[in-house]
Amino acid sequence: MIEFLKRLFGQAGSSATAKERLRLVLMTDHLELAPDMIETMKLELVDVISRYVEVDRERIDVSFERQDRTLAMLANIPILSVNRPNGNGAHAGEAKPAEAKAVAAKPPTRKRRRRRKTQVPATVSAR
Amino acid sequence: MHQRQDSVIPGGAIEAAVTLSESSEASAAGVTLSESSAASEVEGPSTKSGRAIVITSGKGGVGKTTTTANLGTALACRGASVVLVDADIGLRNLDIVLGLENRVKYHLLDVLEGRVTVEEALVADKRTENLFLLAAAQSREKDEVETFKLSALISRLRERFDYVLIDSPAGIELGFKNAVAGADEAIVVCTPEVAAVRDVDRVVGLLGNRFRPRLVINRLRPQLVKKGKMLSVDDVNGILRLPLLGVIADEPEIIVTTNRGEPLALRTVTPTGAAYHAIAARVAGEDVPAPIPPAAKGSFFERLGSLLGGGR
C-alpha cells in the first residue's frame, strides 16, 4: 500500500538510486582516466600545504575512496615541522618527523586566505 | 534437441513450454569437472577443471552483460563457484549491473600486467556466496590486452572455479577475439530482431569449429510476436539452428534491477529470474523444460489502462 502511494505521488523509485550510483561511478571513471590531472593536483596540494608546514614530499600518499554516498580524497602527508605561530622559520631537523593528526590547514591568524575550490567533495584526513 | 510451437490459449495468455534435451555430444563437450583426468595429470592431483564460457553476440545491447550477471548468480545459487570476467575493457559494465562498482579496486589489466594477484583483484559479490567478479579496466584500451596472457589467466581461473563466465564486448573486433580466446564454450545472445539475428549468424561463423555455441533469446515480447510484429523463437532459431538454452521475455523490471544493481536471478519468483535459473540448470547439464515467461498475460488494469489511453 505504501509502495502504491509512493508511486501515486511520484516518489523516487529505483531511478534515484540509479542517478546516485551513476554520479559516483562517473566520478571514479573520470579519475581513472586522468592520472596526469591527479598528479598535478597532488603537487599543487602539497605546495599549498607546504606554505604552512614542512612536509616530507617523498612519502606523500593520495588516494580516492568511496565512502557511503560520496567520493573522498584521502591524503596522508607526513609533516616534518611546523612553523612557529608568529611565522619565524621552521625547526628543521630538531624534532622527529611526526605524523599529522589533523591536516585540514587553518589559515594563519594574520591573513585570511581563501579556500581553494575543489571539484570533488574532498575530505582530507590523516591516518 | 526438440522444440514445440507456442500454443495460444484464448483470452490472451500464452502458455508454452520449450522442451530441450542436451544432445549427448553437447554434454560431453561441456562437462569437464573432476572427470578430466588428463588435466589432473598435467597440473597436479588436486586440480579441478572448471568450464570457461564466453557470452557474446555481435550486436550490442542484446543482453550479454545482463545474461552473464544473471547466469553467474543463478549458477552460484546452485552451489557452484563462479567467477565473472568483464572483458569489455574501456566500457566496463558488469560491475555496475551487479551493484559492485564501489568495490572494484583492481582490474583485469592490473592482474595481466602483474601489479596485483588475481586474488587481490577479485571482488566477492555482495549477496551471493561463491560468486566473484574480475572487473575490466575503464581507462585502458582493448588492444592493451595480450591474448595469450588472458588465455593463461582464464586457464588458471578454471582451476579454482567451477565456472568462468567471460562477458564479451559487442562487435567482432579485438575485444571479442580476446574474450573468445580463453573460452572453451560459447553462449550467444540474440534478440528477436533481424539485425541481431544477422549479427549472431556472423559471430557463429567466426567462432568456427572450436565451439558449438548455444543460444539465449532475450527480450522477447510475446504480444508483438502474436501480432506478427516480432520474430518468434522459431523464426529466430529456424535461421540460426543452434541448441536453445532459454528464452527471456522483455520486462521493465530488468531496467529497475540494473538501476539498483540487483540481478533478477536473485528473485526466482519473477519470470526472468526463473528463466535464468532454468538456463543455469541446463548449462549444468540438466534436462529441464523452459516455460516462455507469461509476460503477455496482461493484468486487468493494464488492459484497462491501455483501453483508456493510460496517461499518454
Place this chain on the structure above:
Amino acid sequence: MNARRIVITSGKGGVGKTTTTANLGATLAKRGRRVILIDADIGLRNLDLVLGLEKRIVFDLVEVAEGRCQLRQALIKDKRFDSLFILPAAQTREKDAITAQQFATIADAAAEQADYVLIDSPAGIETGFRNAVAGAAEAIVVTTPEVSAIRDADRVIGKIAGEGKPIRLIVNRLRPDMVRSGDMLSVEDVCEVLSVELLGIVPDDEEIIDTTNRGEPIVLDDANRLRAIYDKIARRLEGELVPFTRFDNQTLFGRILDALKAG
C-alpha cells in the same frame, strides 16, 4: 559547398545508432537535403537492412577504399526519397580492412556531393569507432536512459571531446511511464550527468522493431508520432530553436493507472 559530416555513435551497443542514422537521414532527405549515409560497421553491417536496401548492394565501403570501384558506383539510391543514398559496409571483412585516413577520405568525397553525410558508427570504442569518428567533423551521441548506456556515452563523449569535435545528445527509447513511476532516469537526469547539449528526445516505440523487420524507416509512417519527433531533431540540427516535446502530461487518473500497473 561541402556537407556537414556527422558521426552517430554511442559506446553502448543496441541503443539506436543505426535506427537514428536511418530515420534522421530520411527526415533530412524529406526536407529536401541531399543526404549520404555511410555504414561504418564493417563485418556487422545493418544500415542496409534497416532501410530495406540489403538486396541492392553491389559494392561496399571497403571496395571503394581499395579502389576497386568508384564511390558513385557503390552508393545505393533509396527510391523512396529524392536524395538519400547509402554506402554500405562490407560484411565479410574486418574493421581493420580500412584505415582511419582512408575512411576520412571517403567521407570527404561523399561530402562533396551532399548536404549531409551521416556516419553510422559501430558499438564500442575500438578501431571501427575511431575510423567512424575520423570521418566526421561533429558527433551525435545516442544514449538510452539506462545506467550502462549513460556510462558508455560518457566515455565516448570524453574521447570525441578530446578531438575538439562538437557533440550533441539524443536520448532514445525514453519511457515516460517508467520515468513517472520513478523507475527510469529522466531526460533531465541524463543531461545533468552527461553535460552535453541535447539534440532530441525519442520515446520508446514498439513499432520500430516492426519497421526494421520490414525495412521501412518509421518516419515514412505519417501516423506515427516519431515522424514529428525526428522532424524536430532535423530542424534543431539545422539551427532552428525547437522546443522539446514534453512527455509528462499527466492527469491524476493517469497516475492512478500507472501506480496500479506498477504495483
